[in-house]
Amino acid sequence: MKDGGRLAAAIEVLTEVETRHRPVQLALKDWGSAHRFAGSGDRTVIGNLVFDALRNKASLGARMNDGSARAVVLATYCLGWGKGLQALSDVLEQDHHAPAALSPDEIACLSQEPDSTPSPFEQADIPEWLWPHFETVFGESAIEEGQALATRAPVDMRTNTLKSDRDKVLKRLAHTGAKATPLSPVGARIEAKPDLGRMPHVQAEEGYRKGWFELQDEASQLAAHLAQAKPGEQVLDFCAGGGGKTLALAASMQNKGQLYAYDADRLRLAPIHERLQRASVRNIQVKDPATSSLDDLVDQMDLVFIDAPCTGTGVWRRRPDSKWKLAEKALQDRIEDQRRVLESASRYVKPGGRLAYATCSVLREENQAQADWFLEQNPSFQSVSALDIWKTTLPDARLPKYVSDRGDILLTPGSTQTDGFFIALFQRVQ
Template sequence: MTPAARCSAAIEVLTDIVDRRRPAADALKDWGLAHRFAGSGDRAGIASLVYDALRRRSSAAWIMGSDTPRAVLIGALRLQQGLAAASVAALFSGDRFAPPPLTAEEQARLDSGTLNDAPPEVAGDAPAFVLPDLAAALGDDLIPELKALARRAPLDIRVNALRGRRADVLPALAAFDAAPTPHAPQGLRVPIGADGRGPALHVEAEFLDGWYEIQDEGSQLAALLADPRTGETIVDLCAGGGGKTLALAAETGNGARLIATDGDPRRLAPIHERLRRSGAVAEIRTPRGGKARADVLEDLDGTVDRVLVDAPCTGSGTWRRNPDAKWRLRPGSLALRTAEQAQVLDRAARLVRPGGRIVYVTCSLLAAENDAAVDGLLSRWRGRFDVVAAADVLAAGPASLPAAVRTTLHGIQMTPHRTGTDGFYVAVIARRG
């Protein structure tokens, strides 16, 4: 497919997303199934166009004076990919398989449209209803952080300390120009291509042999700040696919009793193969479905040294990777997530022993899911928990981290602009002895 034909396909996919109100991944998959002639490179190129358009949906619509899929793609080509008006016009030529030519108004908008007078939710490409929360959390960094969230995310991996050191893996990834991440001691960052995609590291021999896992540096740092200790009993309460479970096992050298579970048993499916590949040791407790399902952690109540709560959240810190998620976010879904966070924090509170700790983590920038969730726990369990000071939490991480993160009332906030990571929040709450 020509670049112009890819633009036509991207407009089709964007139209499907809008008309049917569906996730971008589903629309892209269906387009690929209906156009089997498109090769993997074409599908990747179309996906990059679609995700770039979603990253800049609001600002692109602003400069183009229209929010149609065509207008958003045109605006994103300029804003996200930096194409000159003449280059965009060459793609929208009206030739075979190309989109119709630019209108006079579209050409004028491309030439003169600016974001100088755009409101913050437009300039930062974020839903308007979360702006007050984000502004309170990010202060003067609001627009820089939102702009960083609208950029493409890097490709990070965590070298598995159970297999070896970061220096041992670097030579094997030399062809991909891998380099150490700024903060995580076992992290490597691999440059992404012009299409926004990185190499297929999951098919490399080193990956298949368990030498590394694909994991954002922020997630790696969150696991480090959990400060797992050899000899402890540690529960990963919302383990999902097991990314942080594996990191905790590697950090303790398999020296802790590590138990992983999740409220949704389907999310645990990948963890078994990942454990086998990495050499990590963990006990997986999978809850059964149904209303009368048993509590698989009941025998551990009051005995656990450390509970990691990687809580379900809106994922606002991962908008670089999932740009359509921000446009599907609604006040009702935020309320649902905060209720779930209260539930899992209360479960963690029952598990942890006197003197033990809860490590609360989200991939969110919203105070409603972060400091407010910790406030809720402290209120519901009045007099039984204390927040660990940020300086003490940061002491478990690399020396470069304190200068890069933002500290909040109760925790630590990593962000794309300040830390170069996805947005992660970490708070540690200690149960009184």
């Protein structure tokens, strides 16, 4: 396919996503199935166009005075990818599979700086209703943080220290351009490729198949690290999902002690079994909510880790369609879910034990406010400074920018080049 056909396909897919409210990955998959002539390179470029258009939908829509799929896809190619007006015009006029030629209004928008400054939420590429929430968290850095959440994410991997070490993983992945992560002591990163760039399929690598590393964002690695699961402890991963942090906790425990993986949604737990086998983890019991009870774990855990259900605002780089679907009611629902999870999970912490609360959100309501609420409702728990643990255990890593008075930490793409991630730690004192 030529670029004209790719632009037309991206507009078709993005229209499908927006008019039928379909997940972008499913829409792309269905388009590929219906257009078998498109090669893997074509599908990569089309996907990149769609994802980048979604990442920058507000700012590009403001620039074009038009938020339609056509407008933002063409602006992505011309402005976002730096192809320029002449190249875009040539593609549209010379390829009979391409969208219609540019209108005079489109040419004007693409060739001239806008007459007025876009609103802050448009510059930040976030929904308008969320702008006050971003200002509350980030202050003068709100636009910068929103723009960072609209960039492409790297591929981050966590070395499985039960089977390998980072130097060995980096050596095996040298052909991919992988480098050590700047913060996590066990992480490796392949930086995002611009424009038409195609990322390597690391799950096809021998090291992945042998269990030497797992895909996991650096922020998620750091959250598991700060929880400080130790060999010989009794640990409960209360919202284990597919098991990414479960595996990280198991590695910290060196396969010693007992780690319980639980999730209220048993379907989310399904991938964990194959991952456990590949990683050679032996100290995990998977607790299926349909067949298992946690009653015998009440007051018994040295550590309970909560990766709480949230709005996912911290992972917009990877799921850009989700930010335009997010509604105020969904935020309120997640706040209620988080409080129920906190109250339920805290029951399993033994006196002297620890509770780790994490989200992949950047919103205060889901993060700092929930930590405040939990401490108010549970006087038997006190705060533990995640920042102090960071300083002690990550002495070579730069300090995070967003830290509460208690030492709770918020990581962001703009400040730490990671996903947005919050971590607060507590200890049961009675």
